[in-house]
Amino acid sequence: MADASPGHGALPRRTILAETPCDPDFSPRSHNCDWLSSGGVLPGAGAPDAPDAPDAPTRRPDFCWAVLDALDDCMAVLDGNGTVLAVNAAWRRGAAAATGCGTLARVTVGSDFPSLCRAAAGLGDVVDAVDTGGGDDNAALAVHDGILAVLAGRRGSYRVEYCGDHPRPDSWWRLRVTPLGQGWPGAIVTLADITAGRRNEEALRVAAVAFETTEGMLVTDANGVILRVNKAFTAITGYDSHEVAGKTPAVLSSGRHGPDFYKTMWQSLRVRGRWDGEIWNRRKNGEVYPERLTVTAVRNADQLATHYVASLSDITLSKAATDEIKNLAFYDPLTRLPNRRLLLERLKQALHVLARSHSINALMFIDLDNFKTLNDTLGHNVGDLLLQQVAERLQACLRECDTVARLGGDEFVVLIEGLDIDPMGAATKTEMVAHKILASLNQPYQLAHHNCRSTPSIGITLFADHRQQPDEVLVQADIAMYQAKKAGRNGMRFFDQQMQDNITARAQLEEQMCLALEQDQFRLYYQVQVDQHGCALGAEALIRWERPDGGFVSPAQFIPLAEETGLILPIGDWVLEQACAQLHAWQRDARTRALVLAINVSARQFRQHQFVDHVRNALQRYHLPPGVLKLELTESILVDNIEETIATMKELKALGIKFSLDDFGTGYSSLQYLKRLPLDQLKIDQSFVRDLATDGSDQAIVSTIIGMATSLHLDVIAEGVETELQRQRLEAAGCRHYQGYLYGRPLPLADFEQLVTRCGVPPA
Numbered sequence: 108m109a110d111a112s113p114g115h116g117a118l119p120r121r122t123i124l125a126e127t128p129c130d131p132d133f134s135p136r137s138h139n140c141d142w143l144s145s146g147g148v149l150p151g152a153g154a155p156d157a158p159d160a161p162d163a164p165t166r167r168p169d170f171c172w173a174v175l176d177a178l179d180d181c182m183a184v185l186d187g188n189g190t191v192l193a194v195n196a197a198w199r200r201g202a203a204a205a206t207g208c209g210t211l212a213r214v215t216v217g218s219d220f221p222s223l224c225r226a227a228a229g230l231g232d233v234v235d236a237v238d239t240g241g242g243d244d245n246a247a248l249a250v251h252d253g254i255l256a257v258l259a260g261r262r263g264s265y266r267v268e269y270c271g272d273h274p275r276p277d278s279w280w281r282l283r284v285t286p287l288g289q290g291w292p293g294a295i296v297t298l299a300d301i302t303a304g305r306r307n308e309e310a311l312r313v314a315a316v317a318f319e320t321t322e323g324m325l326v327t328d329a330n331g332v333i334l335r336v337n338k339a340f341t342a343i344t345g346y347d348s349h350e351v352a353g354k355t356p357a358v359l360s361s362g363r364h365g366p367d368f369y370k371t372m373w374q375s376l377r378v379r380g381r382w383d384g385e386i387w388n389r390r391k392n393g394e395v396y397p398e399r400l401t402v403t404a405v406r407n408a409d410q411l412a413t414h415y416v417a418s419l420s421d422i423t424l425s426k427a428a429t430d431e432i433k434n435l436a437f438y439d440p441l442t443r444l445p446n447r448r449l450l451l452e453r454l455k456q457a458l459h460v461l462a463r464s465h466s467i468n469a470l471m472f473i474d475l476d477n478f479k480t481l482n483d484t485l486g487h488n489v490g491d492l493l494l495q496q497v498a499e500r501l502q503a504c505l506r507e508c509d510t511v512a513r514l515g516g517d518e519f520v521v522l523i524e525g526l527d528i529d530p531m532g533a534a535t536k537t538e539m540v541a542h543k544i545l546a547s548l549n550q551p552y553q554l555a556h557h558n559c560r561s562t563p564s565i566g567i568t569l570f571a572d573h574r575q576q577p578d579e580v581l582v583q584a585d586i587a588m589y590q591a592k593k594a595g596r597n598g599m600r601f602f603d604q605q606m607q608d609n610i611t612a613r614a615q616l617e618e619q620m621c622l623a624l625e626q627d628q629f630r631l632y633y634q635v636q637v638d639q640h641g642c643a644l645g646a647e648a649l650i651r652w653e654r655p656d657g658g659f660v661s662p663a664q665f666i667p668l669a670e671e672t673g674l675i676l677p678i679g680d681w682v683l684e685q686a687c688a689q690l691h692a693w694q695r696d697a698r699t700r701a702l703v704l705a706i707n708v709s710a711r712q713f714r715q716h717q718f719v720d721h722v723r724n725a726l727q728r729y730h731l732p733p734g735v736l737k738l739e740l741t742e743s744i745l746v747d748n749i750e751e752t753i754a755t756m757k758e759l760k761a762l763g764i765k766f767s768l769d770d771f772g773t774g775y776s777s778l779q780y781l782k783r784l785p786l787d788q789l790k791i792d793q794s795f796v797r798d799l800a801t802d803g804s805d806q807a808i809v810s811t812i813i814g815m816a817t818s819l820h821l822d823v824i825a826e827g828v829e830t831e832l833q834r835q836r837l838e839a840a841g842c843r844h845y846q847g848y849l850y851g852r853p854l855p856l857a858d859f860e861q862l863v864t865r866c867g868v869p870p871a
């Protein structure tokens with residue numbers, strides 16, 4: 108013991124933890140106190156088991172002191188009155204170390220031990236040095252009383268444990284008072300530092316409480332034999348402590364984990380000293396449940412595992428919640444199929460695998476034909492039922508390892524991995540699967556009380572290049588699906604690169620068109636329209652796209668795309684604005700004042716809500732008289748919403764707008780509707796004009812168109828007139844107005860105006 112001092116000079120300073128109860132069997136007469144000598148010196152005689160030889164060391168007077176001085180504990184010998192007869196070396200060292208004040212620091216040979224204790228309870232020297240709490244006085248008095256009781260033979264022994272601040276905070280001491288033996292009056296007071304023991308006890312108490320936590324705990328020996336489990340373990344597993352003690356944790360095995368799982372666990376325990384993870388275990392009642400398990404190896408100084416401590420918690424509920432969250436995040440709630448997110452994840456994984464394998468995979472994009480109609484007519488509930496049944500049928504057509512996903516709406520995707528290393532083989536197999544899907548989805552559906560039919564369009568792409576992006580593969584299948592739709596639906600199409608290139612080119616064109624608008628790269632060209640005398644009646648304004656490099660992009664190339672993408676709206680506004688500005692300029696010149704300018708208006712442009720307002724604004728801003736602006740509409744405008752078309756045309760007509768029906772004869776024009784439209788002119792399509800000289804049926808068509816126009820009181824103009832013979836045939840059929848290369852190509856403004864000057868305008 109490094110320092111035997113019993114606290115900072117106080118006896119007992121703060122806390123009495125335990126006092127021995129009075130010994131009921133104690134009798135002073137039973138004590139033989141014959142070994143204690145007087146004068147503070149203990150004779151060597153009397154060691155009970157010592158050999159009795161006269162020269163034996165045990166018979167020497169200093170032998171006992173040598174023994175007592177060798178002890179770590181402090182020891183003081185009191186006579187029958189409590190006077191200190193002797194103290195051992197440990198006490199002397201401890202007393203010397205306690206330099207301040209305090210009862211035990213002042214104990215020395217001759218001290219009156221009980222009196223010092225009483226003094227500690229009431230006198231200043233002790234009170235100065237210690238906490239003045241009442242417990243200290245009581246403790247000191249208790250020691251005083253305890254010593255007197257032992258000296259008087261009222262108690263067999265006395266023991267007290269107390270806590271002090273010296274030599275370190277919260278050090279613990281045990282003071283024992285034991286009567287001298289063999290009839291000697293007096294007692295021995297021993298004082299021992301029990302701090303370490305107390306700490307251990309405390310630690311054990313804390314550990315015991317900690318062990319009884321809400322988590323299940325299990326302790327095994329180094330061989331995995333269960334030593335202890337706590338109550339939470341019993342609550343979770345159903346096994347009582349005695350049912351598992353002596354067994355291994357294998358008693359909980361669910362059978363769901365293979366040997367590899369446990370091998371990994373033990374390896375981790377050996378290497379890291381720890382394993383944690385989720386595990387399926389089996390309760391006593393046979394129920395298999397998910398458990399969060401942490402196992403820690405307890406190692407000794409040689410780093411050998413002596414025990415394993417496992418803490419486990421039942422995660423049935425949280426796992427169910429996690430599974431539900433996972434479901435919501437990765438699965439489509441209607442069909443329970445993987446959603447787009449999970450599909451892309453699996454696709455990514457499939458592409459990753461391709462880096463190591465040469466096998467070809469397939470992705471199918473499946474879209475239901477006319478699903479919207481079914482949804483709108485029979486309701487969303489019936490639509491949902493169809494989607495659910497389609498999901499089931501798709502799954503039935505495929506293997507477990509294939510992925511069937513729903514992207515949303517009526518779009519499904521199938522991912523098939525590892526088809527073949529030969530492209531033909533992969534294509535053939537995919538085609539077979541697609542046929543199977545087509546056949547299955549073509550079967551009638553019983554949706555609530557409706558018997559319905561539905562067909563799919565399937566786009567397929569085969570992929571084997573791990574450098575592709577998941578989105579890219581999906582887009583390819585999507586493009587192929589659109590081709591399947593275009594080809595008449597209820598069929599399949601494989602993606603081909605040419606198609607992809609076209610799409611890429613279109614995307615670039617769209618981007619460039621936006622830029623062209625911003626950077627004013629569009630021009631208006633004018634193609635003259637003449638009467639039978641060759642005089643200029645006006646012109647058709649035709650847009651041209653002049654690229655920064657001086658090249659021209661044909662409107663035949665970009666107008667259809669502009670219509671698809673909606674860019675035709677800003678482009679159409681630009682044309683209207685330019686045309687009106689030009690008409691305004693012509694109004695200032697007598698030679699051009701009568702010219703009528705025709706502009707092409709696409710169906711999409713015509714149908715926009717603000718179209719009439721746009722036209723009205725432009726007419727007002729440029730102060731244009733009625734009849735100078737002509738809108739060329741195509742027959743496509745008559746396909747949908749004819750009543751609305753008529754109403755819009757009438758509004759525009761009221762503003763003084765003229766109408767020409769372009770490409771007449773190529774589309775579908777019901778005579779019924781024609782007579783209701785406020786048209787001014789029919790324009791014979793150039794395809795009929797082209798072969799007019801040679802094709803009898805074209806001649807008949809042209810004559811019919813002209814006859815029809817006459818009976819409807821409409822003008823007729825023929826476009827694409829390139830030859831004098833064509834003109835003559837047209838004139839013979841009754842056509843009096845012409846447009847075509849015979850009179851002039853579409854020209855820039857200056858050239859057009861020169862042309863007008865040359866051919867003149869009809870007399871007013």
Ligand SMILES: Nc1nc2c(ncn2[C@@H]2O[C@H](COP(=O)(O)O[C@H]3[C@@H](O)[C@H](n4cnc5c(=O)[nH]c(N)nc54)O[C@@H]3COP(=O)(O)O)[C@@H](O)[C@H]2O)c(=O)[nH]1
Pocket residue numbers: 634647648649650661662663666682707708709769770793826827828829846847848849853
């Ligand atoms: N919505 C809009 N559409 C427009 C606009 N500008 C043009 N277009 C349409 O683009 C298509 C192609 O037009 P373009 O290349 O200008 O061809 C026109 C004439 O150049 C051509 N034409 C005229 N005469 C002849 C001829 O004698 N021979 C011959 N081979 N071609 C000739 O015909 C086209 C005119 O067509 P149409 O409009 O039907 O009168 C075309 O569909 C344009 O409509 C625009 O601003 N907006």
